Amino acid sequence: MLQVQTLTKTFGERTAVDRASFSVDQPRMIGVIGRSGAGKSTLLRMLNRLSDASSGTILFNGRDITALKGAERRKWQSRCAMIFQQFNLVPRMDVVSNVLHGTLNRRSTLATMFNLYPTEDIHHAIEILDRLGIADQAPKRAEALSGGQQQRVAIARALMQDPAVILADEPIASLDPMNAQIVMEALRRIHEEDDRMVIANLHTLDTARRYCDRVIGMRDGRIVFDGTPEQLTTGVARDIYGAGADFSEAATSTEIATLDRTDAERLKAGALA
Numbered sequence: 219m220l221q222v223q224t225l226t227k228t229f230g231e232r233t234a235v236d237r238a239s240f241s242v243d244q245p246r247m248i249g250v251i252g253r254s255g256a257g258k259s260t261l262l263r264m265l266n267r268l269s270d271a272s273s274g275t276i277l278f279n280g281r282d283i284t285a286l287k288g289a290e291r292r293k294w295q296s297r298c299a300m301i302f303q304q305f306n307l308v309p310r311m312d313v314v315s316n317v318l319h320g321t322l323n324r325r326s327t328l329a330t331m332f333n334l335y336p337t338e339d340i341h342h343a344i345e346i347l348d349r350l351g352i353a354d355q356a357p358k359r360a361e362a363l364s365g366g367q368q369q370r371v372a373i374a375r376a377l378m379q380d381p382a383v384i385l386a387d388e389p390i391a392s393l394d395p396m397n398a399q400i401v402m403e404a405l406r407r408i409h410e411e412d413d414r415m416v417i418a419n420l421h422t423l424d425t426a427r428r429y430c431d432r433v434i435g436m437r438d439g440r441i442v443f444d445g446t447p448e449q450l451t452t453g454v455a456r457d458i459y460g461a462g463a464d465f466s467e468a469a470t471s472t473e474i475a476t477l478d479r480t481d482a483e484r485l486k487a488g489a490l491a
């Protein structure tokens with residue numbers, strides 16, 4: 219399905235991604251982890267062709283993605299939707315119009331200028347919002363929503379493109395633990411129910427372990443780990459993060475687990491009282 223072969227990106231003297239290779243045989247939910255500057259964003263941007271590789275190839279269903287140009291490249295970008303840490307919505311525009319922006323690639327400039335959307339697209343956008351539990355927010359301006367709701371709008375916009383792959387660059391890094399959990403659960407559900415591949419850069423180990431089938435660890439531009447969450451032991455994690463013996467998983471942890479633990483403790487206390 220997806221084959222990444224010795225993919226490399228250099229910025230001047232700096233090698234951001236260094237001969238990265240991996241292949242995915244069926245839609246999976248993959249987490250990419252590593253410390254800041256390890257090359258995670260650059261890898262995702264190359265997969266989406268937002269950034270050109272310096273060398274190496276990306277094959278999707280046997281097709282060379284690295285060679286696509288013009289309209290073909292744009293078509294790939296819509297098959298391979300991207301979501302970002304900062305949501306990238308149009309703040310003053312209503313939610314449903316933001317979602318409909320996901321259809322821009324297949325609409326004429328004139329239709330776009332006058333915001334002319336086919337009725338079936340509008341219905342579809344609302345269905346997607348409903349699936350993500352935020353249909354009631356459809357008429358509001360995007361900026362009026364919470365961070366977690368905005369990220370779900372961004373996911374809805376991505377789904378509007380009916381993508382085979384969703385690339386998520388630190389999708390929960392700006393969210394509180396509760397919203398982070400809602401967003402990760404939404405991505406997991408989309409992966410399972412629609413059979414779409416999800417590749418998410420995550421800055422926390424526990425999130426990768428909890429939601430992903432496979433974890434890729436990057437260090438200094440290189441892939442230094444590629445395995446299941448079970449294989450991602452503390453020792454391996456220490457290696458990926460290039461940390462010493464004092465490495466603490468808690469330092470890479472979101473508060474989701476802490477939150478769950480607190481809930482569990484509260485329940486236990488309640489049960490014992």
Ligand SMILES: Nc1ncnc2c1ncn2[C@@H]1O[C@H](COP(=O)(O)OP(=O)(O)OP(=O)(O)O)[C@@H](O)[C@H]1O
Nearest residue numbers: 229232233234252253254255256257258259260261
């Ligand atoms: N446009 C650019 N120009 C120059 N150097 C860049 C550019 N983009 C990334 N880099 C460098 O490439 C390396 C990898 O960056 P990248 O953003 O991919 O890492 P990351 O793992 O995503 O980190 P973070 O989690 O902080 O986003 C870093 O050293 C970064 O400074």
